[in-house]
Amino acid sequence: MNLLKPIDLNKILGLKVQEEVEENKTLKDIEEMIKKSEKIIIFTHESPDGDAIGSTLSVYHALKEIGKDPIMYIPEYSRLFDFLPGTGEIKKELKDELYDLAISLDCSDLKRLEGKEYFENAANTIAVDHHENNNMFADLNYVNSAAPACAEVLISMFLYLGINITKEIGTCLLTGIITDTGGFQYQGVTPETFEFAAELLRKGIDIPNISSKVLQTRTKANFELSRKVTERMEFLENGQIAFSYINIKDEEEANAEPGDHEGLVNIGRSIEGVEVSIFIREKEENAYKVSMRSVNKVNVSDICYLFGGGGHVRAAGCLIKGNVEQVKNKIIKETKKAL
Amino acid sequence: MNLLKPIDLNKILGLKVQEEVEENKTLKDIEEMIKKSEKIIIFTHESPDGDAIGSTLSVYHALKEIGKDPIMYIPEYSRLFDFLPGTGEIKKELKDELYDLAISLDCSDLKRLEGKEYFENAANTIAVDHHENNNMFADLNYVNSAAPACAEVLISMFLYLGINITKEIGTCLLTGIITDTGGFQYQGVTPETFEFAAELLRKGIDIPNISSKVLQTRTKANFELSRKVTERMEFLENGQIAFSYINIKDEEEANAEPGDHEGLVNIGRSIEGVEVSIFIREKEENAYKVSMRSVNKVNVSDICYLFGGGGHVRAAGCLIKGNVEQVKNKIIKETKKAL
Numbered sequence: 001m002n003l004l005k006p007i008d009l010n011k012i013l014g015l016k017v018q019e020e021v022e023e024n025k026t027l028k029d030i031e032e033m034i035k036k037s038e039k040i041i042i043f044t045h046e047s048p049d050g051d052a053i054g055s056t057l058s059v060y061h062a063l064k065e066i067g068k069d070p071i072m073y074i075p076e077y078s079r080l081f082d083f084l085p086g087t088g089e090i091k092k093e094l095k096d097e098l099y100d101l102a103i104s105l106d107c108s109d110l111k112r113l114e115g116k117e118y119f120e121n122a123a124n125t126i127a128v129d130h131h132e133n134n135n136m137f138a139d140l141n142y143v144n145s146a147a148p149a150c151a152e153v154l155i156s157m158f159l160y161l162g163i164n165i166t167k168e169i170g171t172c173l174l175t176g177i178i179t180d181t182g183g184f185q186y187q188g189v190t191p192e193t194f195e196f197a198a199e200l201l202r203k204g205i206d207i208p209n210i211s212s213k214v215l216q217t218r219t220k221a222n223f224e225l226s227r228k229v230t231e232r233m234e235f236l237e238n239g240q241i242a243f244s245y246i247n248i249k250d251e252e253e254a255n256a257e258p259g260d261h262e263g264l265v266n267i268g269r270s271i272e273g274v275e276v277s278i279f280i281r282e283k284e285e286n287a288y289k290v291s292m293r294s295v296n297k298v299n300v301s302d303i304c305y306l307f308g309g310g311g312h313v314r315a316a317g318c319l320i321k322g323n324v325e326q327v328k329n330k331i332i333k334e335t336k337k338a339l
Numbered sequence: 340m341n342l343l344k345p346i347d348l349n350k351i352l353g354l355k356v357q358e359e360v361e362e363n364k365t366l367k368d369i370e371e372m373i374k375k376s377e378k379i380i381i382f383t384h385e386s387p388d389g390d391a392i393g394s395t396l397s398v399y400h401a402l403k404e405i406g407k408d409p410i411m412y413i414p415e416y417s418r419l420f421d422f423l424p425g426t427g428e429i430k431k432e433l434k435d436e437l438y439d440l441a442i443s444l445d446c447s448d449l450k451r452l453e454g455k456e457y458f459e460n461a462a463n464t465i466a467v468d469h470h471e472n473n474n475m476f477a478d479l480n481y482v483n484s485a486a487p488a489c490a491e492v493l494i495s496m497f498l499y500l501g502i503n504i505t506k507e508i509g510t511c512l513l514t515g516i517i518t519d520t521g522g523f524q525y526q527g528v529t530p531e532t533f534e535f536a537a538e539l540l541r542k543g544i545d546i547p548n549i550s551s552k553v554l555q556t557r558t559k560a561n562f563e564l565s566r567k568v569t570e571r572m573e574f575l576e577n578g579q580i581a582f583s584y585i586n587i588k589d590e591e592e593a594n595a596e597p598g599d600h601e602g603l604v605n606i607g608r609s610i611e612g613v614e615v616s617i618f619i620r621e622k623e624e625n626a627y628k629v630s631m632r633s634v635n636k637v638n639v640s641d642i643c644y645l646f647g648g649g650g651h652v653r654a655a656g657c658l659i660k661g662n663v664e665q666v667k668n669k670i671i672k673e674t675k676k677a678l
Contacts, residue, residue, distance in 0.1 A: 080611070184523045184536070185550035191537040197523070198533035211524035212634070216609045220578070223610045230569050239559070270555050271562045272419070295551070 026142050027160040033124050033140060034063070034161070037101035040070040041094075041122065043115045045107040048077045049262065050179025050214050055105040055128070055150040057086045058172035062154075062163045070103075073115045078259025083213050084175060085168040094118055101126065106150035106176075108310070110137040128153055130180075133301070133310050148188035151176025155196060170200045174210050183215050187314065218263070224254035229264050229279065236332060240275045240339055242268025243332065245324050247282045265291040276300065276335050280327055283319065288327040291317050298338045306334055365481050366499040372463050372479060373402070373500070376440035379409040380433075380461065382454045384446040387416045388601065389518025389553050394444040394467070394489040396425045397511035401493075401502045409442075412454045417598025422552050423514060424507040433457060440465065445489035445515075447649070449476040467492055469519075472640070472649050487527035490515025494535060509539045513549050522554050526653065557602070563593035568603050568618065575671060579614045579678055581607030582671065584663050586621045604630040615639065615674050619666055622658065627666040630656050637677045645673055 034040070042059050044052035056072050063070045072090045081087060094115065102122035107113045108131035110120070119125060127138035130153050132145040147153045151173040158165065165173075174197065181189045184197065201207050218226075229244045236243060246261065254260070261281050268277030276298050280288040290307070292300035294314050301316040307330075309318025320327045373379070381398050383391035395411050402409045411429045420426060433454065441461035446452045447470035449459070458464060466477035469492050471484040486492045490512040497504065504512075513536065520528045523536065540546050557565075568583045575582060585600065593599070600620050607616030615637050619627040629646070631639035633653050640655040646669075648657025659666045 182522075182550075182555075185547060185554065187547045189540070189547060191541040194533045194537035194540060198530040198537065201528070201533060202530040208524060208526045208528060211521075215524065216521075216605075217611055218609050219611045223572075227569050227572075230566050233562075233566075270557050272556055272558045 024142075024160065026140055027157060029140050030126055030142060030157065031161055033101060033126060034066075034068070037068075037124065039097075039100045040068055040103065041099045041101070041115075041118065042070055042072045042103045042105065043107070043113050043119055044074060044105045045112045046114045047258075048074055048114070050081065051149045051151055051176035052106045053077055053081045053084065053087075054172045054174070054176030054179065055154055056090075057084055058151060058154055058158075058169050058176070059103060059105060059128075060086055060089065061166060061168045061172065062158055062161070065163050065166065065169075066161065071099075073118070075114060076258040078219075078262065079257065080213065080217055080219065080259065081175075084172055086172070098122070100124065103128070104138060105129070105154075106131075108134040110135075128157060132312065146188075146190075148186065148190065148193060149177045149180035151180070152190070152193060152196075155192075165200075167203075167205060170203070170205045171210060174200060174205065174207060175214055178207075178211055178214050183211050219257070219260050221251075221254040221256040221260040222262070222264075225250060225256060225261060226264060226267060229267055233268060235271075235274070237336060237339060239271075239273040241332065241335055242271060242274045242277045243279075243328060244268060245280045245282075245288070245328070247324070248285075265293050269293040269295065275339060278328075278331055278335065280320075280324070280331070282324075286323065287319055287321045288324070289317065289319055290327065290331055292331075292335075298335070303331070303334050303338055307331075363481075363499065365479055366496060368479050369465055369481060369496065370500055372440060372465060373405075373407070376407075376463065378436075378439045379407055379442065380438045380440070380454075380457065381409055381411045381442045381444065382446070382452050382458055383413060383444045384451045385453045386597070387413055387453070389420065390488045390490055390515035391445045392416055392420045392423065392426075393511045393513070393515030393518065394493055395429075396423055397490060397493055397497075397508050397515070398442060398444060398467075399425055399428065400505060400507045400511065401497055401500070404502050404505065404508075405500065410438075412457070414453060415597040417558075417601065418596065419552065419556055419558065419598065420514070423511055425511070437461070439463065442467070443477060444468070444493075445470075447473040449474075467496060471651065485527075485529075487525065487529065487532060488516045488519035490519070491529070491532060491535075494531075504539070506542075506544060509542070509544045510549060513539060513544065513546060514553055517546075517550055517553050522550050558596070558599050560590075560593040560595040560599040561601070561603075564589060564595060564600060565603060565606060568606055572607060574610075574613070576675060576678060578610075578612040580671065580674055581610060581613045581616045582618075582667060583607060584619045584621075584627070584667070586663070587624075604632050608632040608634065614678065617667075617670055617674065619659075619663070619670070621663075625662065626658055626660045627663070628656065628658055629666065629670055630654075631670075631674075637674070642670070642673050642677055646670075 044056045099122040101124045102119040104127040125138040126140045129143045130147040130150050134143045144153045233244045265279035277293045279291045283289045294300045301311050304316040304318040307318035383395045438461040440463045441458040443466040464477040465479045468482045469486040473482045483492045572583045604618035616632045618630045622628045633639045640650050643655040643657040646657035
């Protein structure tokens with residue numbers, strides 16, 4: 001079981017946070033709802049990243065710690081996450097059943113939830129999230145948009161529930177944090193993030209190994225796709241916009257699996273002078289998934305919102321119909337206005 | 340001056356470390372040597388990275404805090420570091436003068452020190468470093484090979500000297516740590532590294548901004564060179580070795596400046612299945628600078644040592660004479676043996 005000695009979460013989170021957490025009415029209701037539920041299922045958003053998968057697994061292990069036997073449902077995810085404890089228990093298909101309690105993690109909108117039909121049919125629902133545009137779709141919504149990752153919101157919840165942070169839980173939470181902060185690097189990272197990391201490293205959790213698996217390892221297919229993205233990279237508006245794309249054909253040629261396109265948008269973002277990086281990926285015939293990243297100024301969430309998408313200020317996405325040129329022209333036109 | 344409130348380094352480093360530091364004879368001698376010296380000059384290794392530059396600047400600001408007026412000498416470095424406080428004071432040329440005290444930072448061997456002739460002529464010398472193969476070339480050598488960065492060794496030294504960590508000093512130290520840990524990610528990162536980061540973030544030092552500048556920003560020329568490296572990437576030994584190269588001509592075509600080749604070796608290192616990434620760069624006619632990175636097993640320092648180079652277990656370098664094919668064959672032959 002690899003149990004750690006109890007971690008002093010109060011020390012990590014500080015007394016003030018602890019008091020806020022203890023007074024939190026939502027957490028009180030969440031605790032009661034979990035306690036009374038037998039059949040519990042955990043969901044997360046489509047195209048799950050490390051925060052989605054890490055949060056799901058951490059809640060799975062946490063509920064096990066308090067005597068529950070939850071189910072996790074993630075139909076597909078990158079096999080780079082297979083190193084995480086508990087992935088063998090993830091269900092890729094569900095039987096047509098009813099659940100006492102459905103928990104949504106890291107998802108701002110029911111539309112993006114993988115398994116939404118089961119979520120909607122559950123007797124009770126909880127959502128834990130950190131997205132600013134979360135539309136509070138569950139019965140109980142514990143959302144903290146100041147947290148850099150859903151996993152960091154879960155730390156407070158586990159503190160409230162009196163759950164001991166085992167090596168399994170810690171590894172999964174750190175995977176979420178490391179993913180969504182780009183390895184403690186993005187705006188939004190908090191002193192508590194670092195203190196939590198220090199405490200878990202001291203207790204023997206191999207943070208460099210998690211970072212290596214989550215951030216520094218990419219599949220051969222991802223590398224082959226990055227060759228295409230790099231080759232096709234264009235700079236517009238005096239180098240302020242970087243644009244590139246991949247088609248379904250490229251993914252087929254690279255034998256790409258789900259998740260193999262992750263991170264390709266960051267290639268453009270890192271180049272000096274680039275304010276907005278746009279990466280589009282053919283999702284189905286005549287429709288491209290647009291991923292946008294900005295460096296300092298542009299609110300890319302606002303731009304994606306115009307096309308029915310959303311996300312964070314510096315990282316957002318949407319789906320636009322058309323061929324490469326059409327989609328490119330539409331999204332570049334709006335981006336130019338925002339520069 | 341942007342002074343921070345005094346940071347409780349004792350709290351960060353723990354009482355045990357503090358006692359060890361207080362009893363340290365070398366630090367006592369270093370303190371005396373600094374106190375009695377008037378003309379102080381600070382040096383670092385050739386092809387300086389963020390730890391070299393950050394350490395140099397942090398010692399500059401620290402000595403200013405205790406009333407000294409030191410000189411820094413770094414003839415060339417990437418302009419991506421120009422955001423650091425104090426870079427305007429860096430000397431790129433030196434007059435033929437004698438110094439009371441020369442300090443070497445982040446350098447394992449006098450041969451690699453930029454300005455070694457001035458260092459050798461100084462009345463007294465100090466070296467602070469974290470390389471395992473440091474050959475103790477100075478009069479006083481404060482070397483901790485367990486530290487992930489020279490900047491982390493300097494924290495203990497500043498603690499001993501009673502130096503207040505200002506915003507300037509903290510920013511420069513974090514630049515060193517972030518560079519050499521790849522943003523808190525590589526093996527060697529310590530709980531103290533994270534606690535130091537937490538404390539400085541809480542005091543208002545913008546860690547995401549430093550990470551963005553140091554790790555997530557690359558010059559256009561670096562991107563153009565990475566196009567070449569990506570295009571030419573070869574996989575050998577069933578994908579365990581990744582090999583790529585650039586020539587002087589490539590650097591000329593990309594208008595590359597010093598430092599623009601930094602990080603290119605990491606492109607190969609990150610690909611699934613790769614144990615050793617080898618990147619070679621034409622340094623002069625018929626001679627290539629070899630950079631090696633390993634993921635889990637291979638000691639690349641040992642391999643580079645065979646060719647008169649060295650470094651760390653997972654990151655090392657050497658210079659080999661020959662054309663691309665000749666250098667490739669030599670280094671691959673030794674790498675295969677080590678797999």
